[in-house]
Amino acid sequence: MLLTLCASASIAFADPQAARLRSFSIEGDAIKASLTGRPGDPARGAQLMQQRQKSLCVLCHSGPFADPHLQGTIAPSLAGVGVRLTAGQLRLRIVDMKRLNPQSIMPTYYGTLPNGRDARVAAAWRGKPILTAEEIEDLVAYLQTLR
Ligand code: HEC
Known part of the structure; x- marks a missing residue:
């Protein structure tokens, strides 16, 4: 598996449609700070993990x-991903795996396509991330418990 690591970057959303996304900073291969400023709930994360829809x-x-x-x-x-990766590494991978591997098939869960590139996104989903x-x-809190 080839991972290209990004340099530190600060993301700001100029597009007002994307303004509902909170800004975050990437350091190395991680987003160290919680997106909400608080830790998540591992029980809710476990449920979400299994929601196939x-x-x-x-x-x-698996x-x-x-x-x-x-x-x-x-x-x-x-299995065991909480030992292999830190909370910050887990967070960046769920937010946007494509920053580490542009060819990844894993969806970008916290991002939106810029206007003009979102023609194939259903209207109800335009300008919104897949997950809040x-x-x-x-999910980060839950995956950390997998040891
Ligand atoms: C369409 C397939 C797909 C879906 C859906 C998907 N992933 Fe992934 N995920 C991948 C692939 C492929 C990789 C391997 C990394 C890469 O793409 O280079 C990966 C890697 C990861 C990693 C890093 C694992 C490691 O050992 O390095 C984590 C953590 C992860 N995914 C979590 C999730 C979570 C949580 C969800 C649901 C919110 C999810 N993934 C949904 C395909 C997927």
Whole structure:
């Protein structure tokens, strides 16, 4: 797996449609600060992880979740990921894996396509991230418990 690490960058959203996204800073391969300024709730994160219609995580990833026979195997298993990656590393990977691997098939969960590049995004989803900042933090808190 080839990971290209980004240099430090500060993201600001000039597009008013994207203004609902909170700004965040990337340091190395991590977003160290919580997007909400608070820790997430691991129990809510565990539920979200298994929601096949919303988070979609288990379409690609396997791990210590319900219904192992329905879990995807096209992405690394998330078993033990809380040992391999820090909270900040987990956060950047869920926010936008494409910053580390532009070819990644993992969806960008906290971002929007700029106007003009969003023609194939359904109107109801334009200008909105797939998950909220709170939901990202819940997932980070849950994945840290996978040890
Ligand atoms: C369409 C498939 C797909 C979906 C859906 C998906 N991922 Fe991924 N994910 C990947 C792939 C592929 C990788 C391997 C990294 C890469 O793409 O270079 C990955 C990597 C990761 C990693 C890093 C794992 C490691 O050991 O380095 C984490 C953490 C992660 N995903 C969490 C999630 C979470 C949480 C969700 C749901 C919110 C999710 N992923 C949804 C495909 C997916």
